[in-house]
Amino acid sequence: MITLEINGARHELDADPAMPLLWALRDLAGLTGTKYGCGKALCGACTVHLDGEPVRACVTPLAAVEGRRITTIEGLSTDGSHPVQRAWTELDVVQCGYCQSGQIMSAAALLASAPKPSDADIDAAMAGNLCRCGTYQRIRAAIKRASELMEAPQ
Amino acid sequence: MTAHTSGEDSARTSRRMFLVGGGVVATGLLVPWYFAGRGAPSAGIAATRGPGLSANAFVHVAPDDTVTVWLAKSEMGQGVYTGLTQILGEELDVDPRRIKVEFAPVDAAFNHPHVPMQFTGGSMSTNSSYEQLRKAGATARAMLVAAAARRWSLAAASLETTDGQVVGGGQRAKYGDLAIDASELAPPRDVTLKDPAKFRYIGRSLRRLDSPQKITGRAQFGIDVIRPDMAHAAIARPPMFGGAVRSVDDRAARAVAGVLDVRQIAAGVAVLATNTWSARQGRDALEIEWAPGAEPDFSLATLRTRYQALLREPGAIATNTGDAAAALGNGARSLDVEYELPYLAHACMEPLNCVAQVTEHSCEIWTGTQMQTADRDAAAALLGFKPEQVSIHTTFLGGGFGRRGNPRADFVLEAVELAKAAGRPVKVTWTREDDMRGGWYRPFGLSRVRAAVDAAGLPIAWLHTIAAQPVLRGTQFEGFIPPGAPDPTVAEGAADMPYAIANLRVEVHEGASPVPVQWWRSVGHSHTGFAVNGALDELAQLGGRDPLELRRALLAGKPRHLAVLNAAARRARWGEAQEPGHHLGIALQESFGSIVAQVAEVSVERGAVRVHRITCAIDCGFAVNPGGVIAQMESAVVFGLSAALYGEIGIEHGGAVQSNFDDYRLLRISEMPFVDTILVASDGPMGGAGEPGVPPVAPAVCNAIFAATGKRIRRLPITSSL
Numbered sequence: 001m002i003t004l005e006i007n008g009a010r011h012e013l014d015a016d017p018a019m020p021l022l023w024a025l026r027d028l029a030g031l032t033g034t035k036y037g038c039g040k041a042l043c044g045a046c047t048v049h050l051d052g053e054p055v056r057a058c059v060t061p062l063a064a065v066e067g068r069r070i071t072t073i074e075g076l077s078t079d080g081s082h083p084v085q086r087a088w089t090e091l092d093v094v095q096c097g098y099c100q101s102g103q104i105m106s107a108a109a110l111l112a113s114a115p116k117p118s119d120a121d122i123d124a125a126m127a128g129n130l131c132r133c134g135t136y137q138r139i140r141a142a143i144k145r146a147s148e149l150m151e152a153p154q
Numbered sequence: 155m156t157a158h159t160s161g162e163d164s165a166r167t168s169r170r171m172f173l174v175g176g177g178v179v180a181t182g183l184l185v186p187w188y189f190a191g192r193g194a195p196s197a198g199i200a201a202t203r204g205p206g207l208s209a210n211a212f213v214h215v216a217p218d219d220t221v222t223v224w225l226a227k228s229e230m231g232q233g234v235y236t237g238l239t240q241i242l243g244e245e246l247d248v249d250p251r252r253i254k255v256e257f258a259p260v261d262a263a264f265n266h267p268h269v270p271m272q273f274t275g276g277s278m279s280t281n282s283s284y285e286q287l288r289k290a291g292a293t294a295r296a297m298l299v300a301a302a303a304r305r306w307s308l309a310a311a312s313l314e315t316t317d318g319q320v321v322g323g324g325q326r327a328k329y330g331d332l333a334i335d336a337s338e339l340a341p342p343r344d345v346t347l348k349d350p351a352k353f354r355y356i357g358r359s360l361r362r363l364d365s366p367q368k369i370t371g372r373a374q375f376g377i378d379v380i381r382p383d384m385a386h387a388a389i390a391r392p393p394m395f396g397g398a399v400r401s402v403d404d405r406a407a408r409a410v411a412g413v414l415d416v417r418q419i420a421a422g423v424a425v426l427a428t429n430t431w432s433a434r435q436g437r438d439a440l441e442i443e444w445a446p447g448a449e450p451d452f453s454l455a456t457l458r459t460r461y462q463a464l465l466r467e468p469g470a471i472a473t474n475t476g477d478a479a480a481a482l483g484n485g486a487r488s489l490d491v492e493y494e495l496p497y498l499a500h501a502c503m504e505p506l507n508c509v510a511q512v513t514e515h516s517c518e519i520w521t522g523t524q525m526q527t528a529d530r531d532a533a534a535a536l537l538g539f540k541p542e543q544v545s546i547h548t549t550f551l552g553g554g555f556g557r558r559g560n561p562r563a564d565f566v567l568e569a570v571e572l573a574k575a576a577g578r579p580v581k582v583t584w585t586r587e588d589d590m591r592g593g594w595y596r597p598f599g600l601s602r603v604r605a606a607v608d609a610a611g612l613p614i615a616w617l618h619t620i621a622a623q624p625v626l627r628g629t630q631f632e633g634f635i636p637p638g639a640p641d642p643t644v645a646e647g648a649a650d651m652p653y654a655i656a657n658l659r660v661e662v663h664e665g666a667s668p669v670p671v672q673w674w675r676s677v678g679h680s681h682t683g684f685a686v687n688g689a690l691d692e693l694a695q696l697g698g699r700d701p702l703e704l705r706r707a708l709l710a711g712k713p714r715h716l717a718v719l720n721a722a723a724r725r726a727r728w729g730e731a732q733e734p735g736h737h738l739g740i741a742l743q744e745s746f747g748s749i750v751a752q753v754a755e756v757s758v759e760r761g762a763v764r765v766h767r768i769t770c771a772i773d774c775g776f777a778v779n780p781g782g783v784i785a786q787m788e789s790a791v792v793f794g795l796s797a798a799l800y801g802e803i804g805i806e807h808g809g810a811v812q813s814n815f816d817d818y819r820l821l822r823i824s825e826m827p828f829v830d831t832i833l834v835a836s837d838g839p840m841g842g843a844g845e846p847g848v849p850p851v852a853p854a855v856c857n858a859i860f861a862a863t864g865k866r867i868r869r870l871p872i873t874s875s876l
């Protein structure tokens with residue numbers, strides 16, 4: 001049995017410690033918001049936060065995450081109200097949507113560490129997240145918009 | 155609109171319209187057959203809906219005031235979830251933002267109005283649904299008004315609707331309160347559609363209605379479907395096209411923790427497990443000896459050599475005006491060039507997958523598909539079932555680009571076969587490598603262009619020979635190939651190029667190869683857009699003319715084309731000083747009923763191409779959701795740029811070379827140019843938006859590279875040509 005803390009809840013999973021976190025989330029914990037795209041840390045679709053840092057769940061074995069805080073897209077906010085999510089809606093970022101959990105998790109981690117990211121910061125933080133639908137231009141704009149939303153008094 | 159056409163006329167007209175690729179409903183000549191049946195939903199559909207008004211297959215008003223629309227089109231990013239709901243909401247007079255959206259089951263009621271199939275493709279979702287959904291909404295609205303009129307003993311004409319309510323004579327009722335009464339009325343034969351001047355939602359850039367699900371991870375894609383007692387499967391597939399299992403040793407695979415079973419099916423050897431990872435571990439532990447396909451040493455080099463020989467033979471004629479061969483000899487200058495385009499994978503972000511469950515009498519399928527009818531019929535044939543024993547639950551698609559409408563239902567049938575063998579629900583999830591190497595690519599193709607300009611530098615002859623595998627031949631759409639003619643998708647965009655060239659001849663060789671091919675976002679235009687716009691630029695150079703000015707001269711009688719061309723050129727400041735080291739290239743392609751011109755702003759430093767900006771102008775006729783069209787242009791530019799810069803599936807030893815995003819590169823955010831989109835207003839027929847933005851990208855960029863370096867790129871991708 002492996003104990004994971006996912007989105008603030010404890011999950012006891014009967015799984016091989018070598019299993020990548022991605023498949024434990026999707027198939028064992030039923031949290032399918034985190035996506036599989038490549039399995040090799042090439043696309044970012046599986047991005048989650050580990051103690052607040054973005055990681056690729058497809059190459060992160062369960063053994064490495066036991067006892068650490070895991071946040072998935074389902075736990076970023078309960079209602080889609082995270083500033084990144086609000087900015088994404090406002091600017092109509094999504095198309096097919098498949099890459100967007102990963103994009104949003106990467107963007108949220110970026111903004112947590114750099115509240116006012118430059119274009120170069122955005123390139124560096126987001127270049128690992130592919131979007132086949134080509135939503136990059138809006139992702140860049142939405143990250144900047146989210147930065148404004150985070151600053152604005154609630 | 156009550157004019158009915160005979161079935162034969164209708165078939166002929168729809169064929170022609172299909173071939174021109176767009177504007178299907180634009181002529182207003184055809185009545186969707188569905189409405190000829192007075193709009194009643196089929197018994198199968200009606201049974202799945204609760205009490206309330208099911209005025210037709212597309213809409214339901216429940217007594218609790220819930221309004222639901224069923225989309226016949228699949229949402230794969232292109233925005234039908236929003237755009238089609240806008241159309242229905244407009245005529246029903248209900249705010250689209252409060253309409254519940256469902257993906258339609260497979261049923262003839264949801265067929266394309268002029269093609270007896272339920273499918274999403276050809277950039278036709280909006281234009282082919284436009285009248286269908288307007289009438290669906292207007293019919294339901296008329297019935298709700300009639301129910302109120304009867305209840306209040308007032309004339310229907312004295313009543314109005316306002317956002318989900320019927321009002322008049324001092325009375326007011328919500329649609330939900332009228333739904334049961336309305337359901338007892340007969341749907342009207344004719345309905346009056348709204349005056350477009352009164353549109354509140356159509357023509358507006360409504361925000362996407364699927365965002366709330368997609369930003370929270372709640373949107374369900376096929377890969378996310380979980381059924382009780384479901385097994386997860388991974389399939390070991392032959393490493394070469396046409397290969398098959400010779401022998402398999404599955405002992406080690408069966409010993410992997412979590413593995414439930416190993417089954418050999420037509421697609422290969424399937425490992426079933428309690429989770430995806432165990433299934434893949436089991437698959438890796440299989441020892442399989444493969445029997446090769448018919449051409450075990452087949453490579454792209456083999457095919458290139460065959461095609462190059464074909465380009466020197468006469469082909470089937472796709473178009474022939476004047477006498478191109480004779481005129482070639484009369485020009486002041488001429489050229490003879492070859493353009494080559496690689497096989498390309500669709501590489502949808504969501505790898506292929508399908509969930510199936512088969513019982514003695516039924517088959518249920520959950521997946522993101524673009525071709526429900528074909529999938530259902532293939533599953534029924536495999537199982538020996540009647541079509542109505544097969545049901546399909548369409549989910550969101552994590553991209554489609556054509557791949558999820560497979561003419562052989564490949565990713566669906568293997569799951570059905572496996573679920574039947576396993577006797578329980580099964581989810582097959584392809585690895586990225588399976589998906590990349592699984593074939594059904596955009597065809598590899600060659601174009602040979604022989605052309606000449608006169609003393610004034612104007613093209614007078616264009617003899618164009620194309621060799622590529624056909625994508626319609628042998629599929630459900632074969633009927634759209636005129637008898638004796640070549641597959642129109644090979645020459646589309648060349649045979650019907652908009653330029654005034656007096657002597658134009660386009661010939662086609664339908665190629666053959668063990669590599670299966672399929673429609674890929676913009677189909678033949680992805681090939682011809684590159685060859686035609688590239689060769690035209692070469693002719694401009696040959697005749698000493700500016701590439702924009704030459705295009706203007708050849709489009710003189712075509713105001714819509716000129717407007718698009720000029721809008722892009724003006725915005726990109728064509729002919730004016732650019733930033734140091736930046737150069738421009740231009741291309742225009744008419745496809746799927748829309749005209750798109752793009753100007754690429756490019757710099758090349760030490761062999762590295764950087765695309766800074768793409769200015770994109772489109773005339774798609776009337777846009778239901780202009781913001782959605784702009785988003786599709788941005789998407790198409792990225793799709794086209796990934797292909798132009800990097801896209802290439804090589805073939806060696808009968809199989810694909812590339813396997814994942816490290817060797818099949820896609821554009822990343824750090825390489826993203828600024829895309830500046832201009833919607834050029836026109837009263838032309840409603841065209842498509844999903845595909846037409848792709849074809850101009852590669853030639854615009856390559857023409858800019860020529861401006862920067864003097865080097866012509868005639869073989870894609872650019873990175874392997876520069």
Ligand code: FES
Binds near residue numbers: 046058
């Ligand atoms: S699935 Fe993990 S990076 Fe692609």
Ligand code: FES
Binds near residue numbers: 095096099231503
């Ligand atoms: S929205 Fe489709 S892959 Fe990014």
